[in-house]
Amino acid sequence: MPSVTEIRSKAGSEPITMLTAYDAPTARLVDDAGMDIILVGDSMGNAVLGHESTLPVTVEETESHTAAVARAVEDALIVADMPFLSFGKDMSESIHNCGRMLKEADADAVKLESGPHTIDLTERLTQLGIPVMAHLGLTPQRVNELGGYTRQGTTEDAAQEIIDLARAHEEAGAFSLILEHVPANLAAHVTDELDIPTIGIGAGPDCDGQVLVFHDAVGLSDWTPPFATTFGDVKGEIENALDKYVDAVETGTFPAEEHSHTEETLDELY
Numbered sequence: 001m002p003s004v005t006e007i008r009s010k011a012g013s014e015p016i017t018m019l020t021a022y023d024a025p026t027a028r029l030v031d032d033a034g035m036d037i038i039l040v041g042d043s044m045g046n047a048v049l050g051h052e053s054t055l056p057v058t059v060e061e062t063e064s065h066t067a068a069v070a071r072a073v074e075d076a077l078i079v080a081d082m083p084f085l086s087f088g089k090d091m092s093e094s095i096h097n098c099g100r101m102l103k104e105a106d107a108d109a110v111k112l113e114s115g116p117h118t119i120d121l122t123e124r125l126t127q128l129g130i131p132v133m134a135h136l137g138l139t140p141q142r143v144n145e146l147g148g149y150t151r152q153g154t155t156e157d158a159a160q161e162i163i164d165l166a167r168a169h170e171e172a173g174a175f176s177l178i179l180e181h182v183p184a185n186l187a188a189h190v191t192d193e194l195d196i197p198t199i200g201i202g203a204g205p206d207c208d209g210q211v212l213v214f215h216d217a218v219g220l221s222d223w224t225p226p227f228a229t230t231f232g233d234v235k236g237e238i239e240n241a242l243d244k245y246v247d248a249v250e251t252g253t254f255p256a257e258e259h260s261h262t263e264e265t266l267d268e269l270y
């Protein structure tokens with residue numbers, strides 16, 4: 001089981017692999033593939049719960065899905081992605097909600113969509129033994145403020161703000177940093193500047209690691225962000241299997257004799 005210390009020590013050496021999972025069987029597959037980190041992302045909102053954004057995801061849902069993932073995983077580091085408004089309003093409530101992920105759901109760390117309001121919280125959580133992964137650039141929980149899932153850090157001021165916040169969160173004790181939908185040259189610079197590893201999504205090739213949403217990576221999503229690539233056609237595989245099942249039931253080829261059992265004594269009765 002890689003600890004946050006081992007993940008931290010990979011900065012600048014070995015590439016870090018990270019993918020989301022939201023349920024036990026998927027998490028087992030991702031773990032067996034040798035993923036370093038499994039993120040129980042609030043992307044579950046659109047990926048599995050049918051919402052249009054991540055905003056409706058609750059602490060209870062995050063806890064339940066994190067616990068399911070943790071029951072299946074042997075090796076990967078498990079990070080619970082704290083949902084919208086579960087942190088940042090109030091220090092005590094934030095610590096309580098983050099603590100639940102370690103105490104009740106067996107997560108190893110939490111991830112917070114970061115900003116000026118999460119510097120003190122990151123420090124406090126780290127002091128208490130709750131490792132924090134920071135997240136800068138496109139932070140989808142701010143979609144209403146941003147007006148869309150747009151590229152971030154594209155002006156000199158916006159880029160500088162990301163650099164300053166990255167440093168501040170490293171100093172506050174974050175063990176790693178997600179950089180989402182930012183220019184590759186900015187991500188490369190932040191990666192150089194920090195001691196902790198950066199993990200990119202739409203942030204170019206020079207981060208210390210990469211993360212994607214499971215459904216996007218395996219080809220199960222209806223849409224994918226422009227920065228995602230699909231490495232399989234799981235949707236096509238499921239469609240094929242479902243077509244075959246419907247056809248087998250409709251034509252009577254399933255169930256066959258080997259799927260059925262009869263009881264001779266009942267033959268006399270019926």
Ligand SMILES: Nc1nc(=O)c2c([nH]1)NC[C@@H]1CN(c3ccc(C(=O)N[C@@H](CCC(=O)O)C(=O)O)cc3)CN21
Pocket residue numbers: 043046047054140147148149150151181213215216221224225226228
């Ligand atoms: N399945 C899934 N994959 C993800 O990567 C993901 C989620 N869900 N949910 C939470 C966020 C949302 N993400 C997104 C969603 C859309 C774009 C996107 O289409 N961006 C375009 C259009 C931006 C606009 O003008 O609205 C772009 O060109 O940047 C990017 C990231 C990333 N995250």
Ligand SMILES: CC(C)C(=O)C(=O)O
Pocket residue numbers: 020039040041042043044081178180201211212213
């Ligand atoms: C894409 C990653 C970084 C994320 O926050 C999520 O899956 O919710």
Ligand SMILES: [Mg+2]
Pocket residue numbers: 041042043054081
């Ligand atoms: Mg998220």
